[in-house]
Amino acid sequence: MAVENFLQRLPVPPTRAPSARRSHNIYVDLQREIVLGMLAPRSVLLELELASRFEVSQGTVREALLLLQEEGLVHRLPHRGTTVADCRADDAEELIRLRHDIECRGVRRAVARYGVALAEPMRRHLAAMQAAAASGDEYLLSVHDRAFHAELFDCADLPPVQPVLARCLVHAHRFKILHPAQNRDLLETANRHQVIIDALASAEVEQVVAALSHHITTIVDFGPNILGAGA
Incomplete structure (x- = not known):
């Protein structure tokens, strides 16, 4: 890839x-x-x-x-x-729910198609994120972060859905940047992707979905029930 x-x-x-x-x-x-x-x-x-x-x-x-x-x-x-555009919590929360559904469904298809081969390109994206974080460039970090998730979803081969995910990604990053948690560390933001890569390297689809699900739902703290009852 x-x-x-x-x-x-x-x-x-x-x-x-x-x-x-x-x-x-x-x-x-x-x-x-x-x-x-x-x-x-x-x-x-x-x-x-x-x-x-x-x-x-x-x-x-x-x-x-x-x-x-x-x-x-x-x-x-x-x-x-x-x-x-405004940058409201209500919008961000709905887009994160949508993103969660799109990415977690997509990664099942991606793992089925590529297996452990998915891990290596994601490692390269992580290295780019870490370099951006080390230089203090929050926007470049967001670019490489979005690239990580976009390429992973590309492997699901669902082209009509890609623009929807792209919108979800950019708005989630914008909301996170404009509403930062105290003492948010850029390198920590980059390194949050390591658990996804570890799961991809195992090719255990449920482990990958769980890692990706946790990653997405903890991007911004909307509380434990962001996915709604029964999620």
């Missing part, structure tokens, strides 16, 4: 023209600022101001904003402009 840089796997407009590459770079920059809270929830984004800042046309900025809209990170309304 190829291990790609997650930034290169983010949505890209179908054309490879220079303007498309510029809009993708702007999209990545704005995603970073939204995820880290540099662009605050409910703040207004003006195309003209962004075009001036990035020294591009408004059309190029619009392409970047449309990509962010696909992820639910901004809202674009006719005659009302673009607003950074």
Whole structure:
């Protein structure tokens, strides 16, 4: 399995023209600022101001904003402009429930298809997370964290579901970053994935599901009943 840089796997407009590459770079920059809270929830984004800042046309900025809209990170309304999405606990909790269902179902398929071979690419993602944590780059850590989960789900071969999971991942990371626990350690965040890798190396599907389930439901402390009764 190829291990790609997650930034290169983010949505890209179908054309490879220079303007498309510029809009993708702007999209990545704005995603970073939204995820880290540099662009605050409910703040207004003006195309003209962004075009001036990035020294591009408004059309190029619009392409970047449309990509962010696909992820639910901004809202674009006719005659009302673009607003950074809110970051509410209710939304995060529902997305985590959805993510849990998607990933835990998907990993069963992935283990059935690849077995212990899944562990090695996940180790490389963990190494990238640890390097980002060591450098204090919380956004890059989130990029590699999302890449870990995205590639694991890719192995389930459920392409129509991948964009749904991608949205769940970015919003979960944004909520965690904007509502940090006291003294949260970046290296500890990265190393939480080790138990998933250990389970993958065993190829014991129930062990893998249990490790992944615990990982997802403890990303943010919503209490013991986040999955609801009988989960």
